[in-house]
Amino acid sequence: MGDNAMNCSSFTERIPDYVDDALPDEQMAAMREHAGGCPSCTRALERHKLLGEALRESLKHEAQSISIRPSMVARLQSELEKQATHRRTKAREASVLSWRTWNWIGATMAAGLVGAMIFLISTSDHANRQSNGRGPRAIADSELRDGHTVDIPYLTFIRIAEEHHGRYQDLLVEAEGHIHFESPSWPSSMGQTAKPISPTSK
Amino acid sequence: MDSEQAPATVGNERLHLLLNAHGNRLLRSAYLLCGNLTEAEDLVQETLLQAILSADQFRGESEVYTWLHGILLNKSRRYWRGRKRFLTAADQATLEVAIEDNVQNPGDREYVSRQIASAVRALSAEQREVIVLRFYENFKIAEIAHRTGVSPGTVKSRLHYALRLLEARVPPELNHFTSTGT
Numbered sequence: 001m002g003d004n005a006m007n008c009s010s011f012t013e014r015i016p017d018y019v020d021d022a023l024p025d026e027q028m029a030a031m032r033e034h035a036g037g038c039p040s041c042t043r044a045l046e047r048h049k050l051l052g053e054a055l056r057e058s059l060k061h062e063a064q065s066i067s068i069r070p071s072m073v074a075r076l077q078s079e080l081e082k083q084a085t086h087r088r089t090k091a092r093e094a095s096v097l098s099w100r101t102w103n104w105i106g107a108t109m110a111a112g113l114v115g116a117m118i119f120l121i122s123t124s125d126h127a128n129r130q131s132n133g134r135g136p137r138a139i140a141d142s143e144l145r146d147g148h149t150v151d152i153p154y155l156t157f158i159r160i161a162e163e164h165h166g167r168y169q170d171l172l173v174e175a176e177g178h179i180h181f182e183s184p185s186w187p188s189s190m191g192q193t194a195k196p197i198s199p200t201s202k
Numbered sequence: 203m204d205s206e207q208a209p210a211t212v213g214n215e216r217l218h219l220l221l222n223a224h225g226n227r228l229l230r231s232a233y234l235l236c237g238n239l240t241e242a243e244d245l246v247q248e249t250l251l252q253a254i255l256s257a258d259q260f261r262g263e264s265e266v267y268t269w270l271h272g273i274l275l276n277k278s279r280r281y282w283r284g285r286k287r288f289l290t291a292a293d294q295a296t297l298e299v300a301i302e303d304n305v306q307n308p309g310d311r312e313y314v315s316r317q318i319a320s321a322v323r324a325l326s327a328e329q330r331e332v333i334v335l336r337f338y339e340n341f342k343i344a345e346i347a348h349r350t351g352v353s354p355g356t357v358k359s360r361l362h363y364a365l366r367l368l369e370a371r372v373p374p375e376l377n378h379f380t381s382t383g384t
Contacts, residue, residue, distance in 0.1 A: 073221065
């Protein structure tokens, strides 16, 4: 056994890496140096190489008669076709699901719109029942007449009137149409005194 | 209609490309890993199907064969984990039938090769795996460690014990690789 930086145990352990030339340069040199002075390790290295060569030859020989058979190709093609069909079916199912999902979304939105309209109508009806049964809508019906141009949205007018409820003196409603509206004491005398003065233009 | 047939067509094209370029080599490796031709074909079939279906995941960081062999190795290991067995006598008989042996001269290199191959088949799955990767695929220790998910030390340890077993199991009159040794 060589008595140098590397002992027989570490030499044996590193034989595969040495054969691979995968050791750092200094370790490769230490392996060569150790083998040069250790017949036992030299034989171990030689045996490893010979066994490796025998195995390579044997495995190559063992496998060389094996090749892809037509039956295997046919099985593979059949399996591929089966999987392609499966994917197409899945894609169709996903498409139908997507269509149904959009239907649900559309139906939900439509229901929401209907609900919102019902809410607005009921709100305006409620407003009409205010002010001793003579609400802004009734006032507007009675006052905005006789050739005055009322082209603001009706609900807008009602909303604005309600917002100023209780502190109305001179209400200027300007929306899509231009309507001067004057009342000294709204809402108490709202129905009686409020009157449109004139349609104006800005 | 054409668009619906496209996946199968693409799959067939990929299949023939892979089969022509790597089919035999892959099947031979699978055969050496599992020791049975029918099971080797199943492993390769699963490997190729997975490769074709996940071809988009191949990043070109390795050669195609290396990528395919990685898939095969995973399937082989799963196969062995599922079977949890070594080659049985019945399997040995099947192999002997599968490979026609008309060479009986102990001095014949072919005969020696077959004896060594029989000894390899009798190894455990892990030992056979390291022998096949090392001496058939010619992978270095570091590559084997990377592919099998164990440390290089474990690979060397498995290799060491596998080689000792092979030395012990091959009949002495055929054991040329130890006749020069101690």
